[in-house]
Amino acid sequence: QVQLVESGGGVVQPGRSLRLSCAASGFTFSTYAIHWVRQTPGTGLEWVAVISSDGINKYYADSVKGRFTMSRDNSENTLYLQLSSLRLEDTAIYYCAREIAPHRHFDYWGQGTLVTVSS
């Protein structure tokens, strides 16, 4: 069955970096665009970024543009999100989610990994 498993979260100081991973299984990973979405108690669900199936096209929310970088390794069925220059407001649960074309909604999500930015 389709599975997305995030990892790499933790506690990090403001200004530091962290890399999240999303391991995929149960489907042909290289044929799907994948998104990152984050969730906080205060702001709810916020879309973060998307990467195309071939890894060429990437788009980011304004709130993370220039600080976060998304990449993927289709040979390893793994997605990455490099978080840099972290801010307190980046504290959230980070989910990866699979996009279904051509509809563009998200059909499967991982369980999330918690990132806490704190001094």
Next chain:
Amino acid sequence: EIVMTQSPATLSVSPGERATLSCRASQSVSSKLAWYQEKPGQAPRLLIYDASTRATGIPARFSGSGSGTEFTLTISSLQSEDFAVYYCHQYNNWYTFGQGTKLEIK
């Protein structure tokens, strides 16, 4: 950015009764609207996409309706496993989410 507003924030309903959840978009999203169910410690689960299409394996008691700016998720006869938080999500113009409706047992 399209703002999605869900109402009510909390809905108290008895098992076996009908629940109606609303989602309003700040501008038209056509029918590009999905609904998700979220339970503590679990991945969000897709229920409805394109406003009214049930996802694979979703029971018929879940139904979605609406287009443009007004959408509704109806659960016809609540089961114990349906008490959770529900989010709407527009994917017509980038991606934004509602703040959620918590469906609790009355």
